[in-house]
Amino acid sequence: MSGVTQLFFILGALCLLGFILWLLKKDTLSVKYSLIWLLCGAVLLVFAVCPYFVYVIRDILGMEVPSNVVFLMLDGFELLILISLSIAISQLSEKNKRQTQSIALLEERVRRLEAQTKD
Template sequence: MSYIFGIVSAALILVVVIELLRRRHLRERHAIWWIIAGVLALVAGIFPVTLGWAAGLLGIEVPTNLVFFVSISILFLVGLQHSSELTQLESKTRTLAERVAILELRLRDAEQASSDKN
C-alpha cells in the first residue's frame, strides 16, 4: 500500500508542476528541481529495488536515509537558487530606484527652470 501511495504522490507532484508550468505560474528554471524530485520519487516508487541499490552503491546502510539526504539536498538547492535570484533582483531594484530618483530630480529641476522663465 505504501508503494502505491509513493507512486501516486510522485505522479501528483509531476502533474502539479507541469500544470503550473503550462499556466505560466511557475518558470522553467524554478521547476527543474521539482521535476527532478518527482522523477526520482516516481522511479523509487515504481522500482523500490533501485533505492536499495543506490544506497548500497553510496555506502548508506538504510535506504530511507538516502531519501532524506536527496530530499534535503534538493530543498537546499531550491533555497540556494531562490537566494541567488533574490540577490539579483535586489540589485536591479536598487539600480531602478536610483534611476527613478535621478529622473525625478531632473524633472523637478526642469519644472523649476520652466516656472522661473515665466
C-alpha cells in the same frame, strides 16, 4: 515494500509533478525556477516506480535502510532549492536597487525640466 506503499509513493510523486506543471501552465511559476522542482519530482517518481535504484544506491553508500537514501536525496534537493532561492533574492534586490536609483535620478531630471519650462 508492499504494493500499497509503492502505489502511494508513485501517486505522491505524480501529484508533485502535476502540481509543478499546473503552476507552470498558470504562469505562476517561471520555467527557470521550475527546473529543479521538476528534476526533484522526476527522481522521486523513478524511485517510486523502480525501487531497485534505491537499493543499489543504498549498497553503494553502505547505508542500512533504503528510505534513508530517499531522505538524503530530498535533503540535498531542499538545500539546492533553498540556495537557488537565496541567489534569486540577491539578484532581485540588486536589480531593485538599480531601478530605485534610476527612478530617483529620473525624477530629479523631470523636476529640473519642469522648473526650466516654467520660466
